[in-house]
Every structure is written in structure tokens, then in C-alpha cells.
Amino acid sequence: MxxxxxxxxxxxxxxxxxxxxxxxxxxxxxxxxxxxxxxxxxxxxxxxxxxxxxxxxxxxxxxxxxxxxxxxxxxxxxxxxxxxxxxxxxxDPRVSLRESVPDVAEFGEIRDRLRRMDERSRRGPWTLTVLRLIAENPGVRAPALAARLGLETRPFKADVRKLKDLGLTESLEVGYRLSARGRAVVG
Structure with missing residues (x-):
């Protein structure tokens, strides 16, 4: 809505x-x-x-x-x-989450969640690919980012929302960027 x-x-x-x-x-x-x-x-x-x-x-x-x-x-x-x-x-609890840098235990939990998301995906591993794409292209519109991965916009946005729920990305007026938490995970 x-x-x-x-x-x-x-x-x-x-x-x-x-x-x-x-x-x-x-x-x-x-x-x-x-x-x-x-x-x-x-x-x-x-x-x-x-x-x-x-x-x-x-x-x-x-x-x-x-x-x-x-x-x-x-x-x-x-x-x-x-x-x-x-x-x-x-x-929104994701706001404080995305501003917090994970400690060693949290970092392991995040990596495990990303691994499970990749394993459940029909198209194979995608989480780190999407995070790196956003890191390299902050503020770029979702359709352009999706096209770079050969995806339709709707499934790409759904993937980004999953990463946002983990506090790893944040939406901008146009496009996305990695949060402090996301930058720590991508390294």
C-alpha cells in the first residue's frame, strides 16, 4: 500500500x-x-x-x-x-539494526542466514552478488540493477527487501545503498 x-x-x-x-x-x-x-x-x-x-x-x-x-x-x-x-x-526496527555494526557472533549469524537464503534460491547464490552490486552502484534505480543481473525488477526488489530485513541495505529516494551493517558484512 x-x-x-x-x-x-x-x-x-x-x-x-x-x-x-x-x-x-x-x-x-x-x-x-x-x-x-x-x-x-x-x-x-x-x-x-x-x-x-x-x-x-x-x-x-x-x-x-x-x-x-x-x-x-x-x-x-x-x-x-x-x-x-x-x-x-x-x-522501524531495521533503522537501528542497519546502523549497528555486527560483533563476531552476529557476523556469523548473518553469514549463516545469507547462506541459507542462497541455498533456498532456485537460481543459486545471489545474496553477496546483490550486496556487492548495490555497494558499487548506490542510488541506481532497481530496474537498472536488476537488468545487470538479468532479472526482472519485481524479483530483484523482493531480494533487496530480504537484505533490508537483515539491516544490510537501505532505500534511498532513488535506489539503494549498503548500511553500515551491510558494509561490514561485504567487507
């Missing part, structure tokens, strides 16, 4: 508590968590709603000035309208 940065900041402050989306089927579930640029959000509820039942108050709670502004956002999109209640729950 994509959310604009200004809306994320308003969710963090508690000024925004709702989002409305048109989906063929929801991309988030009640009880789920979203890691975002401002921290972790809880998905409190996800409910289909008739467009005519959305109020001006709902629109303001979703960060829109008026109901017509919200309905204009939803117009022209396909799918059913869903009302999503969101709540900020805290900082």
Missing part, C-alpha cells in the same frame, strides 16, 4: 487515521503491519465501503481537505472502495 510521505507523517502524528483505496482485492489485512519511511504502521481494520457512505469527516481523517478531493482521488480507479484504519506503532 503506497502512502505519500506527508500523509505518513500525519499518520505518525495521529492527525490521519484512515486511508481509502480502490482494489480488486485488498493488499493489506487487518492486524498486519506496514513498514514505511516514518516507521511501522498497524493496519487496524480493512472494510469495503460504498463510496456514497464516505463522509466529509472520513475524508479529513484520511488527510483530504474535502470529500470531493477524496472522491476525485478514487475516481477513475478500478475495484471496490476500501476503508483502511491505520495507527502509528513505532520506529
Amino acid at each position: 503506497l502512502i505519500r510521505l506527508n500523509v505518513l507523517e500525519a499518520i505518525r502524528s495521529g492527525d490521519v487515521t484512515l486511508a481509502f483505496r480502490r482494489w480488486r482485492r485488498p493488499t493489506v489485512k487487518a492486524g498486519g503491519m506496514l513498514r514505511t519511511a516514518v516507521g511501522v504502521l498497524a493496519v487496524v481494520s480493512v472494510e469495503p465501503v460504498a463510496l456514497r457512505r464516505i463522509t466529509a469527516k472520513d475524508a479529513r481523517q484520511a488527510g483530504y481537505r474535502t470529500l470531493s478531493e477524496l472522491t476525485a482521488f478514487l475516481a477513475g480507479r478500478e475495484g471496490d472502495v476500501y476503508r483502511v484504519e491505520l495507527r502509528f506503532v513505532g520506529e
